[in-house]
Amino acid sequence: MEILHTAAALHAYTENCRRAGQRLALVPTMGALHAGHLQLVEAAAEACDVVIVSIFVNPTQFNNPDDFRLYPRLPEADAALLGPAGCTVLFLPSVEEMYPQPSVLHFDFGPLERVMEGAHRPGHFNGVATVVSKLFHMCRPHQAYFGQKDWQQVAVVQQLVQDLSFDLELVSFPTVREPDGLAMSSRNRRLSAEARAVAPRLYEALEQAAAAVRSGLAPAQVQQQAAAYIAAEPAFTLEYFEVADAQTLQPVATREPGRAVVLCLAAHLGGVRLIDNVVVR
Amino acid sequence: MEILHTAAALHAYTENCRRAGQRLALVPTMGALHAGHLQLVEAAAEACDVVIVSIFVNPTQFNNPDDFRLYPRLPEADAALLGPAGCTVLFLPSVEEMYPQPSVLHFDFGPLERVMEGAHRPGHFNGVATVVSKLFHMCRPHQAYFGQKDWQQVAVVQQLVQDLSFDLELVSFPTVREPDGLAMSSRNRRLSAEARAVAPRLYEALEQAAAAVRSGLAPAQVQQQAAAYIAAEPAFTLEYFEVADAQTLQPVATREPGRAVVLCLAAHLGGVRLIDNVVVR
Numbered sequence: 001m002e003i004l005h006t007a008a009a010l011h012a013y014t015e016n017c018r019r020a021g022q023r024l025a026l027v028p029t030m031g032a033l034h035a036g037h038l039q040l041v042e043a044a045a046e047a048c049d050v051v052i053v054s055i056f057v058n059p060t061q062f063n064n065p066d067d068f069r070l071y072p073r074l075p076e077a078d079a080a081l082l083g084p085a086g087c088t089v090l091f092l093p094s095v096e097e098m099y100p101q102p103s104v105l106h107f108d109f110g111p112l113e114r115v116m117e118g119a120h121r122p123g124h125f126n127g128v129a130t131v132v133s134k135l136f137h138m139c140r141p142h143q144a145y146f147g148q149k150d151w152q153q154v155a156v157v158q159q160l161v162q163d164l165s166f167d168l169e170l171v172s173f174p175t176v177r178e179p180d181g182l183a184m185s186s187r188n189r190r191l192s193a194e195a196r197a198v199a200p201r202l203y204e205a206l207e208q209a210a211a212a213v214r215s216g217l218a219p220a221q222v223q224q225q226a227a228a229y230i231a232a233e234p235a236f237t238l239e240y241f242e243v244a245d246a247q248t249l250q251p252v253a254t255r256e257p258g259r260a261v262v263l264c265l266a267a268h269l270g271g272v273r274l275i276d277n278v279v280v281r
Numbered sequence: 282m283e284i285l286h287t288a289a290a291l292h293a294y295t296e297n298c299r300r301a302g303q304r305l306a307l308v309p310t311m312g313a314l315h316a317g318h319l320q321l322v323e324a325a326a327e328a329c330d331v332v333i334v335s336i337f338v339n340p341t342q343f344n345n346p347d348d349f350r351l352y353p354r355l356p357e358a359d360a361a362l363l364g365p366a367g368c369t370v371l372f373l374p375s376v377e378e379m380y381p382q383p384s385v386l387h388f389d390f391g392p393l394e395r396v397m398e399g400a401h402r403p404g405h406f407n408g409v410a411t412v413v414s415k416l417f418h419m420c421r422p423h424q425a426y427f428g429q430k431d432w433q434q435v436a437v438v439q440q441l442v443q444d445l446s447f448d449l450e451l452v453s454f455p456t457v458r459e460p461d462g463l464a465m466s467s468r469n470r471r472l473s474a475e476a477r478a479v480a481p482r483l484y485e486a487l488e489q490a491a492a493a494v495r496s497g498l499a500p501a502q503v504q505q506q507a508a509a510y511i512a513a514e515p516a517f518t519l520e521y522f523e524v525a526d527a528q529t530l531q532p533v534a535t536r537e538p539g540r541a542v543v544l545c546l547a548a549h550l551g552g553v554r555l556i557d558n559v560v561v562r
Contacts, residue, residue, distance in 0.1 A: 018299055109387075137446045
């Protein structure tokens, strides 16, 4: 596995791969890798000749400076995991390398980002779209891999790819969970033992809500029940719990037959912000 | 010269060129070609192995439906000019080909587009940035050629390339003028004989203003004198005349030594909107 630190080196590397007719995959990450990330890398290695994993804690997508500061950074441990998983190139740039000048351009994804993460983290998806565009241009991938735990992110990046005619395929993968149901997340490392013990309640709330949606309960009631279930454990502060159209991400008042809905939540637990979602098809 | 109509065909063509190690140039145009365009094509042919000229009257950059409807469209005449100038591929897509779905994403370039064309044509630079991004992704050029008559457009596209780390070089070319000084423009074809006869007054106003700036006259006075000179011919309605920093495009109150200024104007003449500019270094 090669480790590259500069955009110029990555540009040159991927240009050569393209010229050699190789298929390239990109797995963009913020590091502190877990089994969810590694599953993306393994899938990418199955499908492509070259797998580039980027590890970059992107400052422009953090609206909360503490969240940025405390985000786990473990590049050596990450590197040790990536080789065996099938990573060919680890791209590990500095902030200065990714942003030689501050960005002027700002992305707006309209209704797609007026809800959930976009509504609660102002500027988040502008930062995501900016860094993903840069990585796409540096890596020239045929495929880019994303995890569905960030459901809204996948929707925004899909819109970016479509609206700007990026010549690549976006591959999204189901959320990988701990045995007790907690969605794998780099932020889980920051949970205390007490917080970790109650954390699976979020997925329980989602599973109960999914069952309620399937049984025909109205979204407003589903939302209310889920919020009450989470609030019963006082360690949680719920930021949002939404029943939304799985494509448009807009809240649904009544479930339309044939349209998938996604149940999405964000909650604070012992100073850590967690998100999760479940799709009902 | 090959003529391609679909994004898929262009994608495949340019991928092959890249694999063969050829250097690609893109000259994006809206057609109704004049000597200014052809100079870009000739320069591109000097520098690169493959020259792709796109002709696409991009609906998303027009805020005025009449301007879009009346924009000259002469694909056969254009095609006849392009081969001899060194064009390898003419890309002639339909609106449906470029926009299979309406765009959701919106670009905002901040202060760069709060002035001049951006201020007077709401949404214009979003449309420009969108279509240019699409063309960059379809053409995979090493170089992209733009004319300086659209000074603000060059600045916006430069910002786009920088902020999204597009791996290409932007080449901008000085405005080509008619013998009487009128800036070449596809819209000039729409001028009546009477309008055409007075049209050079715009460049005269710019040249006088440039001399006044060089002589140390304050920008506010320069602006006033230029507006008065243009208004002396009642066929003109001046939309703006700005003395701006050539890089930031923000209006300058006093000229700073060592910083180039650009004098930019837009004016209506016989139902046609014309723009022009002159740089003072």
